[in-house]
Amino acid sequence: MTSTLSRAIANYPNRFDPGMLSELPETLRETIRRRDEVLGPGYTLIYREPVEFVSGHGAHLVDRDGNDYLDAYNNVPCVGHAHPHVAQAVSRQVATVNTNTRYVQEALVAYAERLLATFPEGLSRLSLACSGSEANDLAVRVAKFHTGGTGIIVTRWAYHGITSEVASFSPTLGTGSPLGPNVRVIDPPDPRLAAPGVDLAEHMRGQVRGAIDDLERHGFRLAALVTDGAYSSDGIFTDPVGYLPGVVDEVRAAGGVYIADEVQAGFARLGETMWGFSRHGVLPDIVTMGKPMGNGMPISGVVFRPEVSDEFGRSVRYFNTFGGSSIPVAAGAAVLDVFEEENVRQRVLENGTALRKGLEEITGDSAHVAEVRGSGLYVGVEIVGDRQTSEPDRARAEDVINDLRDRRVLISGTGKAANVLKIRPPLAFTAADVTRFLETFAEVAKVRL
Template sequence: MSARHPKSIDASGTSNLPERLQDIIRRRDTVLGPGYQFSETIPVEFVSSFGAHLIDSDGNDYLDAYNNVPGVGHAHRHVVDAVSRQIAAVNTDTRYPQEPLVAYAERLLATFPAELSKLSLPCTGSEANDLAVRVARFYTGGEGIIATRWAFHGRTREVASFSPMLGAGSPLGPNVRLIAAPDPRLCVPEQSVEEYMRDQVRSAIIDLERHGYKLAALIADSAFTSDGIFTHPVGFMQAMIDEIHAAGGLYIADEVQSGFAQLGGTMWGFSRHAVTPDVVTMGKAMGNGFPISGVVFRPEVCDEFGQKVSYFNTLGGRSISVAAASAVLDVFEQENVRERVVVNGATLLAGLETLTRNSPYVAEIRGSGLYLGVEIVKDRGTLEPDPILCERIIKGLRDRRVLISRTGPAGNVLKVRPPVAFTATDVSRFLETFAIVAKQRL
């Protein structure tokens, strides 16, 4: 998702591609606006898919260990059938009564703590976070936002103002303060991660107030994905939230990337820390690729906003998107998805740890469930990031038709984030391929 990690393609880099693909790229460059980039240095045209697999125009099977947007699986038959039936019947929006919409909201809210009982339906993760912060400002009367140092929360102008991962070309708001991710290596001796994060939040609040900004919210990705993936130790979040509430602010849990059981065991990443947010945002896997996102509120946080401010999203709550999202919940129930993520995630983690145990270039492996980060360094002793080696590993896997990406401020953390459709067979193929690349590179 990083604006700096994907590589742009120039004409000199396409000469070895099939003429059809070269033509597509030339035409694409002619008609698409600025900022579009490919996810791989050498682009691939995919024409079909299933589960965690993408098939190119020559029939080659690529293992998708990166794209968790089609969470329950590319082209999942149950989702496809539900969407097909709905679009053949009616596709209205939330201005009209829809029993399926109400039923879906009830089912989704049942996966949250009872205190979180109101759902709004935007269209994208960016819009969800935009609405969450808008409501937080209305409720608290504050403007101050606290986010982590390399966070990504979206691309609207508002949300980009507290998404430092977008880089220097995308300025942060003067009302934004950044704190470090929960990396235990940053703690001083005898200091816990809980204490470290609490102290950072406290300092950020003090600095905001000193500059005339009352706190509105802390927003945090529950996996701290763009910061390099930090999911442990479990339990440090409560101290941060206590500081936020004491200052009159709200805690917004961004589950756009980490939600829908991606971290294994629990449906939502914040649940691992035994905390209850004031607001939760979600998107991506929510509709298995269909345009729908969600914001879940404590009712006392959003009720007055709803009475005084009209909010409507043309696509977010449409019948077809609700059908897709409801089908996703069906799959979770029918296929025991959470249990599968726990088992396959544990196997994946254990395999990666075994394959990299003796490598001087792997600082550590972090994560939970099917959401893992492998930190690549020049030397374990110095921990100096090695983004070049990281890219070579990604390319080595891609050349063997396994797709992953990278994350972290230096772009040196392998991001292994497959859809929750990943099977035991997929895990075996991934580890076998990684072993070949690791032998050459690590």
């Protein structure tokens, strides 16, 4: 194994160690062996014993032996695995026609109108792509065109995608994927990082101000601040709210724009609002969306304030063969139907509150849990060697993750030290699912926490 590959594996939380292949059951081992012979570089499996699923429903996955797993990890099937309404909408469209944005599509226009209606007034232009990476790539391209700058500010361990451009401002990809010279990193909004006597709002504002000054010192005019509203790769920091308006003021004063990456935080994931940025009472210049839009279909989006995007549209031709094509749009529209018919946001708010409360009760006396944090159905549990020192304990976190997997409950890890349990289920998570999760977590906590 090359040193580069070793570093990539080390950076990946909750990864399968290929050196343990011989320990797996024969059928699984053979499939993984064949997989390694035909797939390109960089693919990683998760869990000490990887698992293969053949079907799913709601927040549940079923393996080849018929075992039911509670999925508390996957955000792509936003309204639930194999949701019948989404499946039927896609099936009907596949059997009808699939055209692109060079042709008039009433369904595309109707979908754009419905989606934009969920945003605050002022965000009124939608471009469609296939992935969150493509969405962030286009967002930054427009930001650079609009501002004339190239400087990018992101949080210290952020992930925004895998295109060449977007990878250059995704620190979590590790040392094998260097940041661009035009990129500066700031702290995530963790109140513990502020100096004594300094509140979070001033700390974050100072971080951004320092990053802007350093960019200018090196000849880079600011183009954009890009943040994930859940700060998922940084370790999940959704609260407290209120620091963001001052940060955005600094960005705009320097001639830059604010890009809200809602791939993780959007579509009511955080409970109180449809979009993560709305919790802070701030209006972004650009918003990007991805994974949950089509419940598994490849659709992503970028929403703009027209004064930011219109000149780009007049000057640069943008076309994406599959972005805005009929089948993904049908999936996206069906997802919005489910949000309306099932009152998804309220379900997220109620079950997310119950989930966090239960986790706090289970871990309240643990010397190895520094904090339970999050909002809605996005929860982080920070695992440490000792609560007094807050030294990250990745090994213990991975033990918890794999013990849960062995009990057929799926989560993963996040944060620079990969010591934060990432609990991020489909939004189909029910009260019964919360109960099952907490009962299983309590069993593992007795042993590990």
